Amino acid sequence: MILLSTLLLLFLVTTFKFAQSQPPLASCDGFYGCISSLRQSDCAPGEVLISGASLDGCCPGCRGGQGYMQVCNVNVPNRRCAPGLKCDRKCLYDQTTCLHTIHMKEEEEWAGWYPRCNVDGTYASRQCRGDRLSGRCFCYSEDGRRLFGWDWYKNAATMTCACSRRRAKLEAEGRTTVTLHCTQNGNFEELQCDSGVCWCADEYGGDPLIGTTVVHDGLWKLLPCYNATLHGDSYLRQCESAAFAQKTIQKRFATRGTIGVTFNAVRCDYDGTYGAYKIENGVVYCTWRDGKKIGSFQVRSSMVSSVNCNCARDTQIFQEAGIPFTLSCGGNGNYEYLQDQNGQLFCVDGDGYVVSTDVRPTESCDKFIYNSEFYDEE
Numbered sequence: 001m002i003l004l005s006t007l008l009l010l011f012l013v014t015t016f017k018f019a020q021s022q023p024p025l026a027s028c029d030g031f032y033g034c035i036s037s038l039r040q041s042d043c044a045p046g047e048v049l050i051s052g053a054s055l056d057g058c059c060p061g062c063r064g065g066q067g068y069m070q071v072c073n074v075n076v077p078n079r080r081c082a083p084g085l086k087c088d089r090k091c092l093y094d095q096t097t098c099l100h101t102i103h104m105k106e107e108e109e110w111a112g113w114y115p116r117c118n119v120d121g122t123y124a125s126r127q128c129r130g131d132r133l134s135g136r137c138f139c140y141s142e143d144g145r146r147l148f149g150w151d152w153y154k155n156a157a158t159m160t161c162a163c164s165r166r167r168a169k170l171e172a173e174g175r176t177t178v179t180l181h182c183t184q185n186g187n188f189e190e191l192q193c194d195s196g197v198c199w200c201a202d203e204y205g206g207d208p209l210i211g212t213t214v215v216h217d218g219l220w221k222l223l224p225c226y227n228a229t230l231h232g233d234s235y236l237r238q239c240e241s242a243a244f245a246q247k248t249i250q251k252r253f254a255t256r257g258t259i260g261v262t263f264n265a266v267r268c269d270y271d272g273t274y275g276a277y278k279i280e281n282g283v284v285y286c287t288w289r290d291g292k293k294i295g296s297f298q299v300r301s302s303m304v305s306s307v308n309c310n311c312a313r314d315t316q317i318f319q320e321a322g323i324p325f326t327l328s329c330g331g332n333g334n335y336e337y338l339q340d341q342n343g344q345l346f347c348v349d350g351d352g353y354v355v356s357t358d359v360r361p362t363e364s365c366d367k368f369i370y371n372s373e374f375y376d377e378e
């Protein structure tokens with residue numbers, strides 16, 4: 001018995017000493033979390049600011065590696081590519097992460113606009129163009145797609161795009177009847193209804209306001225944020241009602257075993273107004289928020305995947321703001337990349353912002369436009 005007790009004591013002492021000799025496990029759950037003011041500009045040339053690169057993975061930090069087009073080897077630590085690049089014998093742009101744009105910026109030939117990135121490699125929700133007086137900011141998804149939502153640069157300080165991102169995520173997950181309402185700048189409208197419930201929402205994140213409750217959608221008029229003049233008798237707006245009716249009919253056909261029934265889908269924006277274009281009789285037309293056609297912009301429906309009508313809509317936006325609109329639109333309502341003003345050629349991108357000046361007549365604008373085919377290295 002004494003021998004057994006001695007052995008047990010020896011085991012406990014040995015275990016305690018072994019535990020003392022081991023480094024403590026990294027923990028990022030401290031009360032204050034990570035406090036860091038690092039910016040990409042603080043990193044050395046060739047380094048990229050990424051999340052989890054310092055303090056045992058708890059804080060962002062600068063990390064380097066092989067640069068663009070340098071020889072690489074994923075199995076050799078000092079031959080691995082820097083964040084934002086992928087190894088295919090040489091380091092190429094990794095377009096699955098926003099961080100590749102940092103390397104594009106460092107390329108001497110790159111003169112165009114590039115987006116802002118978060119340290120985790122996703123795209124910042126708000127991307128701004130132009131100057132603070134007449135420039136604009138647009139909502140973007142985490143993977144770099146322009147979403148519904150914009151505002152003038154000078155008014156964009158409180159623009160979170162949280163509503164636009166939330167709707168886009170739900171739709172990407174397969175939901176076809178999302179009814180969240182976003183404001184023009186991509187934030188949440190104050191009164192929200194979705195999935196059978198309604199609530200008064202915080203405009204920046206969409207959560208129910210403190211002191212209010214979530215109610216069944218049949219009781220939405222009892223919410224303190226309901227305004228009879230503003231909201232009327234129906235939460236769904238004209239475009240949404242038409243789109244919802246289409247989806248209901250299609251669902252009924254499918255329930256009865258009838259498939260292949262198609263409609264010219266009603267497209268609505270995230271604020272419930274009509275989308276940027278509609279399709280009628282095999283033709284795509286650019287449309288305004290009220291569903292009316294804008295000018296004579298049109299193209300065959302087989303080319304709908306390339307249509308955004310950004311230029312057509314901007315003619316209306318600038319007119320309403322009292323700002324002269326001097327750029328040229330293509331016949332499909334998109335911006336013409338190559339612009340000519342008084343004989344001077346220059347390039348703009350799909351949002352209508354200048355990316356290069358003094359362009360030669362034979363020169364392609366693609367090399368100056370972010371995410372164009374010029375940078376497709378596959």
